[in-house]
Each structure stands twice: as structure tokens, then as C-alpha cells.
Amino acid sequence: MDFDLARQIAVENESKILLLVLDGLGGLPHPETGRTEMETAHTPNLDRLAKESLCGFTVPVATGVAPGSGPGHLALFGYDPLRYDVGRGVLEALGIDFDLQAGDVAARGNFCTVDGQGRVTDRRAGRISTERCAELCARLRTINIDRMELFVEPVKEHRFVMVLRGEGLSEGVADTDPQREGLPPLPVRALSPQAEATATAVRIFVAEARGYLADKAPANMLLLRGFAQRPSWPSMQEVFKLKPAAVAQHPMCRGLAKLVGMMALLTGPSLEDSIATLRESWGRFDFFFVHYKGTDRAGEDGDFVAKVAAVEEVDRVIPALLELAPDVLMVTGDHSTPAVMRAHSWHPVPFLLRAPWTRADPCDGFNETDLLKGSLGTFPATEALPLALAHAGRFRKYGA
């Protein structure tokens, strides 16, 4: 939806909207059974919801386009992911609650293993422990770069964030991550003349880090990618008149949520933790985004059985969500991740919306076959939030 239209018609009220995202939800049939993950899963609660809801499928970015989790979530928040584009470094920094300031340049870092010829042999340094990562970051943080402030913050396992702060920085620096093993890290390269000073600073950081890490195998080198500066976007408060909160543990999802103005609530690693956090904060916000990563993780691992189990795990907490009595409840994914493909895919994403003022669709279950009978059909994911706002009574009539 056009943001000017949203600003014109959005109003505040007492309603609560809950968006439950099962990351990578949609799937494809198992070759032996012909049934998808959702068709295989035993989901009495989600099936009952489907019977009471508007159903359909969303297209996160565009027909045929497999989205990363960034664009997939932005669309669900009402933001056109082709217009609202943000680099990985910013998402990682925001995700660990780093206080990224305007002008800072952030990059996603990996500790990696290189061989005697400097070629990458493991892009993840054997997934070193988060503690080890923190130790290495603490040392790298002390590298001195003229007229700049440097931050090196551990994320998880081999992952860290590097942030440069100073005057006249630019995000126009190419990745040093060659994206596959057997190649050496790429040289630090400015993508425009304005980025030359930033590239020089990064070169100094990489050079000194290389020296320090040389005898720290498996983490004997590092890779940087997604150099980016924090964009300045309209917030969900300003555009949609919502007080939004995110219940998410995944760093990138937390980062995205903050970019659109959500409060990223602190929560634990389990789904029960998420429900507890949601319950505790229910009175303080009116839009809640709850993120569940298990479905995508299983899908990317190609673990059909685990993905089925993940869907069933979510099914079991549905009653707890309904106890909160949200006025509008949406259950969907940010993209599909069929276990048989072991990757994000372009397939439209299962979607349901339960609210007052609906005529329930003739869908008997929450799966790719039953949802085909839904009245929403296949629609852009950016329309999910406007639909929820309408059902929550938060949109005024347009025009006389």
C-alpha cells in the first residue's frame, strides 16, 4: 500500500494485531508420500484456525523471486522490499542491539580458516564457539585506525559485526567474502571514489587482523560482507499509527524490526519464551510480530521430518496465543523453504487471517492444498498488513 494513502486513513484504536511468522513456512511434497510438510504435520489448532479464517498465499517480492528473510519480513510489515533495501551489515548490527548511528558503516564478519596459500578452506572456521568469537573480537577491537572509531562485536559462533564510525564514511565497499571455499579472500575494494577512505580503513583493519589471527587456526582469517549504512525509513508508528513490537531472537529479524520502528523485545530461545514475552508485553503495544525460526532451519537442512515437527511445535502454542484474544491474528511465513529444495524458494507462502467481520473461507486445514480454496487467492505480501489494519478497524473510509 502506498504510504501516503496509509497515513491518510490510518487511525489508532484499542485493537491488537498479532503476526506470527513461521520462517520458511511453505513447502513441497515429499517424493514418497506426495504430501507437503504442512500436509504431513498434525496441526489440529492451525486447521481449526484455517476453518475460521480468510486464507490464501502471499508473494513476498515478485512472482518467481525467492526472497531472503530481509525482503520477506519487510513485505509482511507493509514495506515494499524492492524499495526498502538494506545491507546485511546493518541488519546484523541492529540484531545484536548495537547502537548503530547515522553515518556508521557496518559489515557482517565471519571468522574463517585459510590454508598455507591463503585460500579459504572453511568459511565458518569450524563454527568456533561464541565465547572464542568474543575473545577474538575483544582483541581485534583494539586495532587503531586513524581518525576513526572501530567496533568489533561477536554475534554467534563464527559471526561478528564490524562497525566503523567517523566523518565521511561510505558504504560503497565490496565484499571480501569470496562466497566459496578454495579461493582466497577478495581484496578490499572501493566501489566509488567517495568510498576510498572507507576502503583504506577496512584494508588496515583486515591487514592487522590477518597478522593477529595467523596462529589462531581454525579462526586464522576473517571475511567481510554487506557493508552498509543505516537507512532512514518511515516508521510503522508514523505510517500506520501502530505501537509495534517484535518478539524475535534471530539477529536479522530483530534488526529489521528496529528499522521499521518496532521495539525489539528481549526474549529467550524457545517458542515458550516467545509466548511468555508476548504475554508480558501484551498491554504495552498494539502490533506484535512473533518470529519462529525452526521451520526455516529444518527446511534449509533438507530435514523434512524436522520441518513437520517444527510446524507441529507451533501448532501446540496456538491456544496460548488465542488466550490473549488478539483482534486480528495472521499466521504465515516470510517465504517458502521446501525441505526437498533445501533452500528458500519463490513459491507463494501460506497465509491465514482471523478477525471479526470475515466470512470464513471453505478451507479445512492449514496446508498448501486446502488454502487454495481461500478467498484471498495469491496476493502481494505487502497487502497483509493493510488487510489486518482494516479488520482491526484501524482504517478510515477513503473519500466521501
Add this chain to the structure above:
Amino acid sequence: MDFDLARQIAVENESKILLLVLDGLGGLPHPETGRTEMETAHTPNLDRLAKESLCGFTVPVATGVAPGSGPGHLALFGYDPLRYDVGRGVLEALGIDFDLQAGDVAARGNFCTVDGQGRVTDRRAGRISTERCAELCARLRTINIDRMELFVEPVKEHRFVMVLRGEGLSEGVADTDPQREGLPPLPVRALSPQAEATATAVRIFVAEARGYLADKAPANMLLLRGFAQRPSWPSMQEVFKLKPAAVAQHPMCRGLAKLVGMMALLTGPSLEDSIATLRESWGRFDFFFVHYKGTDRAGEDGDFVAKVAAVEEVDRVIPALLELAPDVLMVTGDHSTPAVMRAHSWHPVPFLLRAPWTRADPCDGFNETDLLKGSLGTFPATEALPLALAHAGRFRKYGA
């Protein structure tokens, strides 16, 4: 799909995509049987395909808009037909393999019959033979126009192409074809001051041609329309990273194919010729557009039975197409041409896509009723190619 997005995510691989276009495919019920052409046709092969495919209907240009074959095909090639607009003259010239150069102005010509008062009595000059057309063109080609080169090339029956080559030409010249009988040809008129020199050249051509043709009834005059210069469009190679080829005999389809960068393969008049050409060139390209004109011809003639037979003729070659084992196969039309309307129509066009990584839709046959159960619903024809590219593994993930 936005071309910049396509450029960003398209990759090459070894897959083959086949687009089979039954010109004017969609229809309407016969008043006596209540069944459409496709419902009447016996199409066991297409029906089986529908059972294994993603199904739906395309909208070539916009809801309610009956497209010409130009816009209808451009949409299937992924080009927004409202943005990529090209004059008829260019299509005709490219269709006969005329080497149209940048700056040339081409027009579609008709020999016609006029009465003693100069009024058009037959816009097609009784469909004179192609040989007669060639004789007349050979003479008209010798007309001398100051500082310009003139080409007059026969197409088929009463149709020809006129091309002017020279400095500073403009396509801003109005049609001389009054589009109906009983009126005289329209005077040659410049649509802008810059087109004055071009209009003058055309006036000289028309004047001398009128003199020469005066005693050549039924071809005793000519009509010109669709003055146009060759546009410079991004190619399918550049945007979608495809090596595309067209198997088409129809001049306009060949012209269109060339404008988007396809190799227009030489082929014979029958569907078997097309299949043979396709088979011979299978190794050299990765995207194939196969055009079948019979359905549209029968539809425009209002010949319901012939259109049914045309659909059945295509059905019989489906096994030969499947033997080539395309990774993605699309069967659709460029627009609908219901025999009962005797004209192109705005009705959404039947579409199927067979590919790996699909969950087959519950469609039992390839016809307007069964395809309603398809998961694709009714969607813009410009999304067909992106969908095919995704299923062929030719799109990278978008965003992190």
C-alpha cells in the same frame, strides 16, 4: 518484473525453457453446446499436462483490454506491452527478415482497389497473389526520392512493406489507410514539424505510385499505416541471461521475437515443420518460443469447428515436445479469440506451466473450466517468464 531486478538475480544454467503459444487460444461457449473450443476439443495430451502442471489464466495487457498479437506476445516474453510499444511497420519489416537499420522508417502497406471517385472499395485488392504483389513492388521500388533510399518489399498477398532510409527521418507520419471502405485514402500528414521532410517523401512516393497503379486494378491504389522506427530495447539475453530462439512463420511474430533479441529460426508452414526446426536447434539455445497461428485464424474466421480442430492438431504434437524434455514447458496463448466473437478478446488466457519443484494443481483438463482450479489464478502475462525462470533454477535469491 522490473528489468533491474531481473538483471540482478538472473543466472545462466543448462536448463531449457519452452514456450508454446497457441495464438488466440481462449474461447467462449458454443451457443448450442455450452462448451468452449477447448472444452469441445479432444486433447488427451494437453489434459495430462494440465494434471501435472501449475495452471491459471494470464492477463496480457490489462483487465478488459483485448490485445493485438504484438502486445500479447511481448507480455509472454516478459516485456510490459504498455511500455514496450512498437509500430506495425517495424514488425512487418522485421518479420520478412528485412535488415531494418536504426533511423529507417517503415510502414505497413496494402494494395487496395479504389473506384472512379478514388474511394476505397476493397482494402485488400481482392487479395492479389503474392507473385503479383512482388511484381508491383519491384516497380514501385524504382521511384526516386531526393536524398533518400526507398525499399518496397512484398509480404504476402496484398501486403507489402515500405521503408525509407536517409538522414533525419521521423516516424511521426499519420496513416493513409482510412480503415474502412467507402472513403478515399487519407492524405499524407506529418504529426510533428520534425516529420515534415519524411511526410514529403511519402507524399512523393504515394503520388507516383498512384500514377503507376491507376490501370492495375484490382490493385489500383495503396494504403500505408503504422509508420515506425526500430526501437532499441534491452534484449532477453541482457535482462534474463537467456539464449532465446523463435520458431515462428508469421511475419509479425518473427519481427517481435527479433526486437527482444531472439534468433528467428527459419521454419516451414506446418506444425510438423515447427517441431522439426525446434528439434534441430534444441542444442543451440535455452529458451524456445514456438508459435502456432491456426487457433487464431479459425477464431477470427468465426469457425468454431476449425478452432477445435486446431487445438486438437496441437495436442497431437505434445508428445514430440515432451520427448525433447524441456525443464520448463509453458502452453498458453497471446490473447483469446473466441470463435463466437470472430475477434481478439480481453478474456484471460488459459495457461499451464510444467516444471520441477511444483505441487500439481487439481486441474483435470486443459480448458477454461478446469483451469479455474489452478493455483496461479488470473495473473499478468508478464509474470509467466519470471515464473519459468524460477522453476528453471535461473533466479538467485533476492536479498539476505
